[in-house]
Amino acid sequence: MAKWIICDYVHPGYGNLIRGWSSRLAKKEKAKLNQRIDSLELHGVGLIPGIVAPTGVASIFKLKIHGKVQLRPMLCEGPGALTFTFLLGAKEVQNSYEPSGAPETAAEYRKDLFANSKERQIPHERVD
Secondary structure (H helix, E strand, C coil): CCCCEEEEEEECCCEEHHHHHHHCCCHHHHHHHHHHHHHHHHHHHHCCCCCEEECCCCCCEEECECCCCEECCEEEECCCCCEEEEEECCEEECCEEECCCHHHHHHHHHHHHHHCHHHHEEECCCCC
8 A cells, every 4th residue: 555645747838747758768667667656655765775865956856766777757755745746857877867957957846846736746647
């Protein structure tokens, strides 16, 4: 039974960014992403140490998914109790984010999310 609520940020001009990003991933990468999200939903911050890691930008975390491609979707806690919201899809290549500045961009989206949560937060849309 899920302990945490997983949501997605909806950008006012581009829609659900995490769904758009994950739909372009290879099948194996999608499977790893979905498995990690399922674990996050069940265990939250009790997930394997280091899997939900700080990015160096206040209140922005990355979900670490290892593989041939290092997936690093950006997320934050809230709004709402026991809630994680995915803000932006990203990858880590040679210690740099793609897109560049992903944590800073995610921080801007977080501000918008908290100011407009009724319009900007939806239940997570899984892409298989």
